[in-house]
Amino acid sequence: xxxxxxxxxRHERLTRLARRAAWRLAGGVLVLWAVAxxxxxxxxxxxxxxxxxxxxGASGNPTAETIAEATREFGLxxxxxxQYALYLGRLLQGDLGMSYSQHLPVTRVLAEQSWATLQxxxxxxxxxxxLVLALTVxxxxxxxxxxxxxxxxxxxxxxxxxxWLGILLLAVFAFGLRWFPPAGSDGWRxxxxxxxxxxxxxxxxxxxxxxxxxxxxxxxxxVLTARTRGLSDTAVRFKHALRHAVLPGISLSGWAIGALIxxxxxxxxxxxxxxxxxxxxxxxxxxxxxxxxxxxxAVAAVYVLANIVIDLLYLxxxxxxxxxxx
Amino acid sequence: xxxxxFDTVLPxxxxxRTASRVRPGPLLAVTFLAFLIIxxxxxxxxxxxxxxxxxxxxxxxxxGWAHWFGTxxxxxxxxxxxxxxxxxxxxxxLAATALAMGIAIVLxxxxxxxxxxxxxxxxxLLEILFAFPSLVLALLFVAxxxxxVGPLIVATGLGGAPGYARMVRGQVLAVRNAGYIEAAxxxxxxxxxxxxxxxxPNAMRPLIVTLTMGVGQAIVWASALSFxxxxxxxxxxxxGTMLSMGRDFVANAWWLTxxxxxxxxxxxxxxxxxxxxxxxxxxxxxx
Numbered sequence: 001x002x003x004x005x006x007x008x009x010r011h012e013r014l015t016r017l018a019r020r021a022a023w024r025l026a027g028g029v030l031v032l033w034a035v036a037x038x039x040x041x042x043x044x045x046x047x048x049x050x051x052x053x054x055x056x057g058a059s060g061n062p063t064a065e066t067i068a069e070a071t072r073e074f075g076l077x078x079x080x081x082x083q084y085a086l087y088l089g090r091l092l093q094g095d096l097g098m099s100y101s102q103h104l105p106v107t108r109v110l111a112e113q114s115w116a117t118l119q120x121x122x123x124x125x126x127x128x129x130x131l132v133l134a135l136t137v138x139x140x141x142x143x144x145x146x147x148x149x150x151x152x153x154x155x156x157x158x159x160x161x162x163x164w165l166g167i168l169l170l171a172v173f174a175f176g177l178r179w180f181p182p183a184g185s186d187g188w189r190x191x192x193x194x195x196x197x198x199x200x201x202x203x204x205x206x207x208x209x210x211x212x213x214x215x216x217x218x219x220x221x222x223v224l225t226a227r228t229r230g231l232s233d234t235a236v237r238f239k240h241a242l243r244h245a246v247l248p249g250i251s252l253s254g255w256a257i258g259a260l261i262x263x264x265x266x267x268x269x270x271x272x273x274x275x276x277x278x279x280x281x282x283x284x285x286x287x288x289x290x291x292x293x294x295x296x297x298a299v300a301a302v303y304v305l306a307n308i309v310i311d312l313l314y315l316x317x318x319x320x321x322x323x324x325x326x
Numbered sequence: 327x328x329x330x331x332f333d334t335v336l337p338x339x340x341x342x343r344t345a346s347r348v349r350p351g352p353l354l355a356v357t358f359l360a361f362l363i364i365x366x367x368x369x370x371x372x373x374x375x376x377x378x379x380x381x382x383x384x385x386x387x388x389x390g391w392a393h394w395f396g397t398x399x400x401x402x403x404x405x406x407x408x409x410x411x412x413x414x415x416x417x418x419x420l421a422a423t424a425l426a427m428g429i430a431i432v433l434x435x436x437x438x439x440x441x442x443x444x445x446x447x448x449x450x451l452l453e454i455l456f457a458f459p460s461l462v463l464a465l466l467f468v469a470x471x472x473x474x475v476g477p478l479i480v481a482t483g484l485g486g487a488p489g490y491a492r493m494v495r496g497q498v499l500a501v502r503n504a505g506y507i508e509a510a511x512x513x514x515x516x517x518x519x520x521x522x523x524x525x526x527p528n529a530m531r532p533l534i535v536t537l538t539m540g541v542g543q544a545i546v547w548a549s550a551l552s553f554x555x556x557x558x559x560x561x562x563x564x565x566g567t568m569l570s571m572g573r574d575f576v577a578n579a580w581w582l583t584x585x586x587x588x589x590x591x592x593x594x595x596x597x598x599x600x601x602x603x604x605x606x607x608x609x610x611x612x613x
Contacts, residue, residue, distance in 0.1 A: 303457060
């Protein structure tokens with residue numbers, strides 16, 4: 001008698017996914033520790049005296065006593081190794097220190113600013129995918145003229161830098177037509193132009209790979225099978241071909257989030273929006289060490305996490321990948 | 327069979343060749359890139375006025391016959407500034423890409439050839455660099471070393487290096503086990519020679535296209551940093567700096583930002599189209 005154990009393939013698949021998620025998370029934490037270390041030491045090589053930066057720059061003319069006091073207060077008189085150990089210890093407790101320029105805890109600045117940036121990047125990502133799906137599903141494999149026109153539009157969109165697109169949108173829709181406010185971060189009307197400026201170049205990139213894979217997919221035998229079963233063209237495209245065609249686009253989404261965060265810095269500056277990007281830019285300009293480190297770390301954490309999620313999403317959509325990489 | 331001579335075949339072959347060559351997209355792209363290179367070398371050829379000359383009573387002229395691209399707040403001719411800016415913008419793009427590729431080759435070779443431990447170390451370093459979106463990495467670099475054209479090039483190059491390094495490493499791993507490497511080892515060639523003469527050229531071949539497109543991307547990233555005021559200080563004729571200077575006047579003088587940006591877009595577009603054409607040609611030849 002041999003003991004036959006029945007395995008539930010669905011259950012097995014989920015455990016494998018969970019194990020992979022745990023491994024990736026552990027790796028991610030290590031990477032973040034390395035990132036924290038690197039940023040800490042790199043920023044301590046920075047020219048310019050941080051004490052002066054705290055006290056409002058060299059033009060503030062601080063006295064020797066206030067300098068000494070600030071140096072003690074922010075722990076800048078201790079050896080670098082001690083500062084690093086203290087920094088890591090506080091980091092583990094979720095304490096990122098005080099911002100020199102704003103005199104607020106960095107975590108509070110992060111909490112206040114991240115929502116605006118998340119709103120911006122997610123609406124841009126959603127808008128980009130909406131554009132991609134509409135454009136590719138409607139035009140892929142529709143004859144030479146339609147295809148090459150759509151392909152030209154995608155190439156052009158991908159070549160547009162967000163800062164220029166942002167300025168153009170600002171000039172036309174905010175100052176020219178006055179449809180949307182030129183600056184600010186309250187209400188959905190302020191979100192439209194920045195999200196569009198971020199979404200269009202991104203949509204161009206994603207659409208290029210999605211179109212190519214959709215055109216390949218539409219030539220597959222299973223698409224022919226679906227058609228012979230009497231499915232309409234739209235149903236074939238949405239129900240059967242799309243799932244295969246979005247895979248390369250999704251694997252590109254990890255990169256896309258990075259591009260969105262980079263773009264958010266510039267776009268938030270152009271539209272004077274509240275957000276982490278503009279905050280980071282100001283922190284760099286003000287030589288605000290803790291705030292620069294804090295935002296970079298937060299951004300890196302989100303980015304690493306997002307890449308893990310996308311990796312798992314990819315496995316979930318395409319179970320064929322599991323055997324290869326798990 | 328007797329009719330199949332060179333004279334009968336050649337015209338058909340010629341037609342095919344020319345037909346595959348004259349395609350409007352790549353032709354336009356290459357023409358524009360050639361124009362940029364000439365403008366970078368001899369800007370006087372196209373622009374006749376000084377890009378820095380201040381003419382106060384000519385301020386904020388809209389585009390017209392006297393000033394094709396209009397003038398800025400100090401009456402400087404935008405067309406001359408864009409043309410003269412080609413040199414610096416192109417140089418920044420090329421230098422940043424070269425730097426990124428240099429770092430990538432060193433890391434890729436170390437990772438691909440240096441054994442398991444070194445490979446893991448390189449993998450780690452790449453993971454850390456990959457944890458930052460490119461512009462955040464570049465901003466961190468600028469925060470440490472200050473702004474200006476030099477740091478701008480290094481920051482842009484550093485932002486692009488991890489992506490290239492991953493590609494080089496993959497290529498080195500793919501090529502190192504090829505038969506011709508084995509043959510070269512068996513012939514007793516010194517390792518350095520094998521790396522320089524066999525491994526690198528073959529590993530780099532597929533990357534030529536990526537590099538062509540990379541120059542365009544580098545120009546965009548560098549312009550983004552310049553636009554944030556971290557590159558060449560105004561009033562230098564550099565495309566990103568010009569965008570940054572024109573930002574305050576978007577509401578009433580669109581041409582200050584439109585034309586420098588247009589040149590950035592046309593440059594990226596041209597490198598992309600030319601790169602893709604090159605890719606098709608190379609793939610066609612290899613298969």
